[in-house]
Amino acid sequence: SFLPQNLYMIxxxxxxxxxxxxxxxxxxxxxxxxKVLVASLEQGVFVLPRxxxxxxxxxxxxxxxxxxxxxxxxxxxxxxxxxxxxxKPKLLIIDHLHFFERGTRGATEEIDRLxxxxxxxxxxxxxxxxxxxxxxxxxxxxxxxxxxPTMDDLKDSSSLSQIPSVVAxxxxxxxxxxx
Numbered sequence: 001s002f003l004p005q006n007l008y009m010i011x012x013x014x015x016x017x018x019x020x021x022x023x024x025x026x027x028x029x030x031x032x033x034x035k036v037l038v039a040s041l042e043q044g045v046f047v048l049p050r051x052x053x054x055x056x057x058x059x060x061x062x063x064x065x066x067x068x069x070x071x072x073x074x075x076x077x078x079x080x081x082x083x084x085x086x087x088k089p090k091l092l093i094i095d096h097l098h099f100f101e102r103g104t105r106g107a108t109e110e111i112d113r114l115x116x117x118x119x120x121x122x123x124x125x126x127x128x129x130x131x132x133x134x135x136x137x138x139x140x141x142x143x144x145x146x147x148x149p150t151m152d153d154l155k156d157s158s159s160l161s162q163i164p165s166v167v168a169x170x171x172x173x174x175x176x177x178x179x
């Protein structure tokens with residue numbers, strides 16, 4: 001269960017299933033009768049068919065709303081759009097952090113500022129906020145399995161592991177024979 005005023009970070013390498021997991025969470029929470037808002041920055045409108053295939057009828061998901069900008073949004077613009085949603089969600093999911101337009105500051109400073117803003121949004125709105133983030137590329141040495149990511153592998157800023165209440169690091173062994 002997600003607690004209000006908490007920031008949750010879900011992170012993994014590319015193509016591990018971060019979006020699938022957060023869409024599953026969003027659909028299940030919405031079907032349980034709670035309002036959920038998903039800001040799909042990476043996959044935009046392509047998320048809707050995935051949700052339909054995961055949960056079937058849209059009637060079951062009438063508590064699920066999406067924001068899907070057509071361009072990389074500035075953090076402040078997205079935060080304003082979220083604040084102006086007619087009915088406050090019980091859960092906000094942002095997929096994903098690295099698809100925000102960056103300003104003139106360095107990557108670390110931009111991410112630090114954004115993560116702090118998201119935590120303040122969770123506090124002010126009194127809702128849990130789940131954010132998806134990438135890790136740095138984790139190259140496997142020839143013939144070896146890719147190692148599971150650690151919090152030291154979070155991309156661009158140590159605030160990604162310091163500010164959120166929970167950081168979930170996902171890993172799937174891509175070299176495994178198992179499905």
